[in-house]
Amino acid sequence: MLKKITNIGDCGITCDFGDEVNKSTNKEVIKLFNFIQQSVNTRKLKGILNYTPSYNKLIINFELGQIKSQEIIEFIKSSDYSKINLPENKKIVEIPICYDEEFALDIKRLEKKTKLNFKEIVSKHLETNFFVYMIGFVPGQPFLGDINKSLYHDRLDTPRVKISKGSVGIVEKFCTIYTFESPGGWNIIGRTPFELFNINKKDTSILSPGDTVKFKSISKKEFGSFKNE
Amino acid sequence: MNNFFKVLRPGINSTFQDLGRFGLQHLGIVASGCMDQLTFCTSNKLVGNKISEGALEFAYQGPLFELMGETALVAISGKVNFNIIKKNGEVIKGKANESFLISNGEKIDILSTINSVYGYFSIFGGFKIDEVKGSVSTLVKAKIGPNNGDKLKVGDKIFFNKSHQVNKTNKIQFDFDKDNIIRVMKGLQIHYFSKKSQEDFFSKEYTVTKLTDRMGMRLEGQKLENTVNKNIKSEGITKGSIQVPGDGQPIILLSDHPTIGGYPKIANVITADYDKLVQKIPGKTIKFKLVDLPVAEKAFQDYVRKF
Numbered sequence: 001m002l003k004k005i006t007n008i009g010d011c012g013i014t015c016d017f018g019d020e021v022n023k024s025t026n027k028e029v030i031k032l033f034n035f036i037q038q039s040v041n042t043r044k045l046k047g048i049l050n051y052t053p054s055y056n057k058l059i060i061n062f063e064l065g066q067i068k069s070q071e072i073i074e075f076i077k078s079s080d081y082s083k084i085n086l087p088e089n090k091k092i093v094e095i096p097i098c099y100d101e102e103f104a105l106d107i108k109r110l111e112k113k114t115k116l117n118f119k120e121i122v123s124k125h126l127e128t129n130f131f132v133y134m135i136g137f138v139p140g141q142p143f144l145g146d147i148n149k150s151l152y153h154d155r156l157d158t159p160r161v162k163i164s165k166g167s168v169g170i171v172e173k174f175c176t177i178y179t180f181e182s183p184g185g186w187n188i189i190g191r192t193p194f195e196l197f198n199i200n201k202k203d204t205s206i207l208s209p210g211d212t213v214k215f216k217s218i219s220k221k222e223f224g225s226f227k228n229e
Numbered sequence: 230m231n232n233f234f235k236v237l238r239p240g241i242n243s244t245f246q247d248l249g250r251f252g253l254q255h256l257g258i259v260a261s262g263c264m265d266q267l268t269f270c271t272s273n274k275l276v277g278n279k280i281s282e283g284a285l286e287f288a289y290q291g292p293l294f295e296l297m298g299e300t301a302l303v304a305i306s307g308k309v310n311f312n313i314i315k316k317n318g319e320v321i322k323g324k325a326n327e328s329f330l331i332s333n334g335e336k337i338d339i340l341s342t343i344n345s346v347y348g349y350f351s352i353f354g355g356f357k358i359d360e361v362k363g364s365v366s367t368l369v370k371a372k373i374g375p376n377n378g379d380k381l382k383v384g385d386k387i388f389f390n391k392s393h394q395v396n397k398t399n400k401i402q403f404d405f406d407k408d409n410i411i412r413v414m415k416g417l418q419i420h421y422f423s424k425k426s427q428e429d430f431f432s433k434e435y436t437v438t439k440l441t442d443r444m445g446m447r448l449e450g451q452k453l454e455n456t457v458n459k460n461i462k463s464e465g466i467t468k469g470s471i472q473v474p475g476d477g478q479p480i481i482l483l484s485d486h487p488t489i490g491g492y493p494k495i496a497n498v499i500t501a502d503y504d505k506l507v508q509k510i511p512g513k514t515i516k517f518k519l520v521d522l523p524v525a526e527k528a529f530q531d532y533v534r535k536f
Contacts (some may be wrong), residue, residue, distance in 0.1 A: 009497030012467040050254035052465030059465030136257040136488035139371045144351040198247035
């Protein structure tokens, strides 16, 4: 449920769905996100620049001078968006992952901490149908959940300066895939050769909020010969 | 005939920008766009372009380039020290915020911005650069935008559209706000900070540090004490948000900010004061003044009148 709407600066509002981070809260966020996107595309709502869903919030940025925050707030409050169904075309995307020790930088530490062996960690990661909570930080980077409880782990105390593109990491109940080489503090358990983001393609990001991800284990050889379309 | 500028020295951070790339933040793509909108639009106005036409943004030291082709009407906006080098080697001091003609074989040497960060270079008819998802803004860290999403490099050729008529030169009176007051509205997590820290934030001066770029501006000053939680659930970020990580020193998120983030935000810079903020060089101090939405909206109306 949408709990409250607050101004952020003079050209943004945040729609807050409460403090819980779970799929049902996030699905409410995505519903409103879909509704705003549709309203912008059909020009029912003008002057909107960006709409950014996260776990439990939707932030809307607008062009000051084109529309006022009060108008957007009234538009949302007067709409029965919660009745709209999530689009049926939500995708299930299979993502290849290689758990080879060259890529799985933190798996030894996870083995100690979780008291599970390598095989058990991998199979618990593979059995999950991951929900795409949100995309962002950098272009195309997905935040997925929820991982198996036995794999919950904190962020690294000292983040790595450089994490390779395609690295798959876990923290708490979430899993992410680094779409660019960047610094980061997640526990790295493997790497994918699959390109999730390409600005030159029509569908710039393979994943959208609300999609489902299933990982598929590949060998190092398959990793090396993988070709992105 | 192809008309272009040959880049002999690229400058520190020279990128093509326009007013930004919108509608993609939910996929992790930040709007980017020119840092100082008024100065950007001024450069376009000076040459008779529409104000949103793509221009070259430079920071501190700009490029040195040579025109290969037909005479063109160009302008440099901001507080900028630059020279025009004639074919015979004669050096003429350039005048910023005044358009001028440049001919084949002549060079423009953008030496530095003066007591400010950003300046803009525009050409009548616009540069011949490709839009990426509706914008010519460059986001270097994700390699998005014209010139392969990169900064200018030595040897690059900057092509421009042939101008059928040469517009008259033009001059615009121009100066930056000199004061250091930056007006802000309350941030979403302002209550995470102790009463004393909230008072400090709105009364003490903060210094702009060298750790400042198109992504963010790190400040240094009275440490802000977070009494609730040093992290929040990651949420969408808005340009001008002031976040405070665990070390208690504020960071203002600027045009190339990450799209989501997990630090509490104490305040948000109002639109009307953003241009003034981004032109502050490291070592300068700023002082935050708390305002409410009606004040910010009124300030915006005054701000747009300058365009």
